[in-house]
Amino acid sequence: MGQESLRLVTRGSTTGLMAWLSCTSLMIATNLTKSTTALCRISLTDHSSFPLEPSDNANVSFVRYKGDFYVSTETNVMHKVDPETLETTKKVNWSDFIAVNGATAHPHTEPDGTTFNMGNSYSRKGAYYNIIRVPPSKNAEEETLEGTTILCSIPSMEKTKPSYYHSFAMSENYVVFIEQPIKMDLLKIATCKLTRKSIKDGISWDPKLNTIFHVIHKPTGKVSSTKYLAKPLSTFHQINAYEEDGFLIIDMCASDDGQAIANYNIQNLRKSGEALDEVYNTLCRVFPRRFVLPLTVDSHTPYNQNLINLPNSTATSIRIDENKVLCTHEDLHGEDLLHYGGLEFPQINYGKFNTHPYQFFYGCGFRHLVGDSLIKMDLHGKIMKVWEQPGLYPSEPIFVPAPDATEEDGGVILSVVVTPNADKSTFLLVLDAKTFKELGRAVVPVNIPYGFHGTFNNTA
């Protein structure tokens, strides 16, 4: 690693949505850790928006805006963090800068530091999905989100039932919002305290609906009039997206059933042994998939035939109406991934290959509710390498390039590994990204909760 010190910062808890729903514990100073009174609450006011009064439990991920580190969940509150001490230094509210009620914990960053994200807004006309652009750098040291703008707003297909989304895709020229049929009933959620129901009761999977890909041109904010449809799918994390020969290639982790989200409740998470196995067995597995969208659909585009002419692609895109293209995916794996329970928490060599053609991605295999293996996928042949050890549960693999790397997989993989065995402590695992062989472990003499997203800071 040269002269750089190795520092991995991870956030621990549950998925973004569940964090938002349940205000779970975290390890960094926020109002929630200082007080037990914070509750996830949605309130209706006479303002034009539909404000959330959320927890500040920003426990999903570390993110960067204008070069600064923040911890983020999916509400409108983030915390700026000192990367040396990990102390929170400033509470930052998206709503102070733009009219959104939150933003995802998965922004995308361009090479110059410009950052894109998405967040919802609610008005009497219904719910909107907003594409957010944060400038690349600060004009003053104390700045946070000044200069942030909304690139465009997309109305929800169902006015009062926007889709839940955890992330989105970004290529060099486009943002792609995936409107999946996991629906949030705003009325039910807003009144859940009155009706003494859980927020979860306002969230549902509707397999009668298609998944819709909305393509937004980044330089202009123009939303494509062509809607790309796919069968109902559930996706939390995108892998990569890039443009090639007039097509937009989108790789993501997806499953055929969005009901799984309801199973991550506290009653199930308190189970163990066979009872917990039963919960896992009800869940649909998540696999890496590729969709290929033809970017130009005009009067010359034929109907009812596959428009994809990329060599070796088995994805299909068929024009079925003037502004509708029906897409089917290509599996980005072989049969061997079935044995490892599918793959989630995908990572790539983001700095050099995000928005570009690429060969490798990394992720966790899921033979249980938490990941129990690390997987490297070579897209040339869909060949896997696997790291696993019985009783050890690795977190999201973070790819860190070697300072002088010339190859896409030249570097290391970092993963925080936890175990339920009392005699083994948590450690940071370091793998050679090329061979997937273990290079070493940094043992931490305390138990760290199972974490989801982290980042590598090469300046600390």
Ligand SMILES: [Fe+2]
């Ligand atoms: Fe996530």
